[in-house]
Amino acid sequence: MENLARLVQDAARKLLEEKKVDLVIGFEKGSLPLRSTPCFVRKAEDAGKLTWNSSCENNLANYLRKKTEKVGVIAKGCDARSIVALIKENQINLDNLYIIGVPCGGMIDRKKIETILNGRELLASEEKDGWLILKGNGFEQAVRKEDVLHGSCATCRTGNPVLSDELLGEKVPEKEDDYSDVAAFEAKTVAERAAYFAEQMSKCIRCYACRNACPMCYCEECFVDCTAPQWIGKSASSSGDNLIFQAMRAFHTAGRCVDCGSCDRACPMGIDVRNLNRKLARDVKEIFGAEAGMNLEDKPALNEFKFDDPQTFLVKE
Amino acid sequence: MLISKNDLPVLLDRILGEYEVYAPVKEHGKVEFKKISSGTQVCLQYSNSQKPPKGILFPQSEKMFCYETVQDGVRVDEICDCSKKVIWGIRPCDAKSFTILDDAFKNEQYRDPYYYKRRENTVIVGFGCNRPGATCFCTSVNSGPFDTAGSDVFLTELEDKYYVEGITEKGKEFIARYQLPDGSPDTSRIKESAVVASKVNLDGLKEKLDVNFYDEIWDSLWEKCIGCAACTYLCPTCHCFDIVEEAEGGKGCRVRNWDACMFPLFTLHGSGHNPRPSGKERVRQRIMHKFKYFQDKFQQTACVGCGRCIKNCPVNLDIRILLDAIQQRESGEGC
Structure with missing residues (x-):
């Protein structure tokens, strides 16, 4: 880890010195134990601030949209997948981006x-x-x-960034994800699942940390903020409305969510935010054979329709 | 007066006979202030609650009044929470936060009936911090682990009992009713050993904020903020709200919800113009409101040093570091 931190600093310093980028976004030591914090370095002499360890938990792809500067980004596996997904949605211009990939063994929960x-x-x-x-x-x-390790890291299959201009350190072993947690949740009765969601959503304070931490949640106007028409109630006291918020967010990120777990980690109330997203990621993979942000070639799942697409979710086939 | 730890649940049960009692309760590993139904639910072995107890007097969502169309017009039902409440065992930072909310909600210009009625009918029982947390910085904002500001009654934890002091007339009357055994133990050693290690230097900060609105320091301070409301909703002193109609068909209610200056919608005009278009203006507003505007208007800082915003920020944007960066900058520079 210390070695990787040094490699990160060296790579950032070089990019800034050679003026290949105007800014490097990475992590520096945070103010709390087990916390690193996003860091914006514009001068080569500040590259020494950068660090790398198991508390670099934020998804830095979140900071890349609409950047006009040439940016270098320190990207772990999930950040890289989000970057790929955002490139495909025209949110990031790859020409202005330099990806310093860092193989990631997972972040601490x-x-x-x-x-x-x-x-x-x-x-x-x-x-x-x-x-x-x-x-x-x-x-x-x-x-x-x-x-x-965080839940999303324990089952992460893409610790090694899928896209990078340079890759630091050694690759990490590939892991498997059998979505057994989704299957276990599906095995519960409807009443049990409803009770679980009601209990989880009763904790929501609508701070929207989950939404704002998500690189894929970038709507100019989120449906929860819309007042004409007002799609859902504004009060946090209704766990039903809180669930509508989370469910709509999950549907809107279906086929786009890379399961980085940022939403889950951002939640100050300890809500199991990933649960819904995991189910949809599994369904998109199983039904359409699609996974978000794995490469630049595949079309995003929601942008492609084939006549023989399975429609088991809609009709009996 | 004294109450032994063993007798506390019984005392709380007696109080429950007359009051709604809100107290720290541990659920799913987190401590929150909840309305209790039995004294045994209370957990006083806690650092601080995840959510601030401000919601007891200023709920996150509250119905102000409800209405319904009837045959000969409209019927309006006013809603008044006039119940007598006790908030038991809140930390001095949170007790002090009510003195700040008082300024906002019952000042010379405005008196908010919803907050004010609850406040009048509530007895606040503060609870000294024998072991302040690592992110607490109350001593930097004119408070401390045994500050009684905002408390009507104050508890100090001793080995097997609590020392109970009446602070205000309301508190003295309240506690007298329960005829607790007399005693005034020496608490000086406990108070001395409660060290608040984290410090923020506020000397001269207000003077800097008076002139640095256009300083370029704001261009970088906000950069990692993702614009959520974890800091404001978990802040015991943030008190901004939004009023909405929740109506369907011929009936509905006017509801007041917490709002946050970190959201773009907070300042979005009907015209589409937004005077605080980016995180820069919003982060600056949050700092200015707490450390300048509130002080200009009410002569106190709107921060009690509870550390919740530090612990809960998804990107570890630490207000102590932010304030320090402002302090490090030469005043007037870049204006």
Whole structure:
């Protein structure tokens, strides 16, 4: 990791020195343990601020839309897939972008750490050989990194960026995703699923952190903000309206969501935001054989119609 | 006065006979202020609640009045929450936040009946912080882990009991009713050991903000903000709201919802013009409102140092670092 951080700094410094880009977007050390924070570097001498570790959790593709400068971006696997998806939707001009790909073994889920600490406050952490040392007032606890990876990272098949101008470090082993979590949820009864959603959505405060953290949520006017017509109630007190918001967001990102997990990580209320998106990603893959942002060639699932497309979701076939 | 920890649930049950009681309750690993039905639900082993307790007096969504067309016109039903409430065990930062909300909602110009009625009917029981959190910076904003501002009654945690002090007349009357055993233990050692390590330097900040509205520092400070409302909705002092009609057919209600200056819609004009077109203007507004405008108008800073915005920002945009960057800049530069 320390080595990768140095490689990130060197690559950024070189790009800025050679004036290949005006800006490099990466991560710097955050203000809290297990937090790195997005960082915008415009001078080669500031490249030393950049870092790379298991807390670089934000999807930096979110910062690339409508950038007029030439931008270099430090992209992990999910960032790269989002970039590909956004290029296809004409949101990013690839000519103005330089992708520094970083193979990613997964990011730490701070919520899992909170559960482990059960009220004890994390004051420092250290990453060593696949282990994470959690330190606080009067305690030190080691946890295996793979046990505390974010859900989207645990099943991520594209830790190695699918698109990059240069790739730093060594590739990470490919993982498998069998969507067993989606199957397990589908196996529940309708009443159980409804109860689960009602409970989850009752926590929503409509801060829209999930939406704003999502690189694919870029509508000029989100349907929740629309007042004429007003599609859904503005109050957060209705878990029904909160579910409509989440369900519509999931449908709108169907075939476009790369399951980076940014929405989930951004939620301050600990809502299981990924659940709906995962189901749709699995369906799009199973029914249409499409996965978002895997390469520049495939047409986005929603932009292509074939007469023999399965329509099992609509009619019996 | 004193109350032993073991006797607290019984005391709360007695209070429940007369009041709605809101207290910290642990659910799904998070502590929130909830309306309790039994004293045993309360969890006082907590740092702070995920959501601020401001929602008890200023709900995220509240019906102001409802209406219905009837045969000979329109019937309007006013809604008044006149119930007597106790907020039990809120941290000094959150108790202080009510003094800030008071300025906004019951000042010389305006008196908001919805907030004001609840506030009048509520007894606030503050709870000192023996172990302040790493992101707490209350001592930098004229407060501290044992500040009684905003509290009617104040609790200090001792080994097996709580020291209960009446702060205001309302609080003294309230606590006298429950005839707790007398006692005034020495709490100086507890107070000394409660160290708030995180600091923000506010000296001269207001003077800088007075002149740096056009400073180029704002061009970069906001850059990583994604424009959500996690900071404002979880802030105990943010109090902006939006009023909407929720109506269908011949009946409906006027509803007041929390709103946030971080949303573009907050300032979007009917014409399509937006005076705060980007995150730059919105982040500047949030800082200005808390550390300049509120101070200009009410002579206090609209931040209590609870640290919620720090812990919950999806991109770790830390208000302490933001304020420090403003402080580091020579005033007037770039204006």
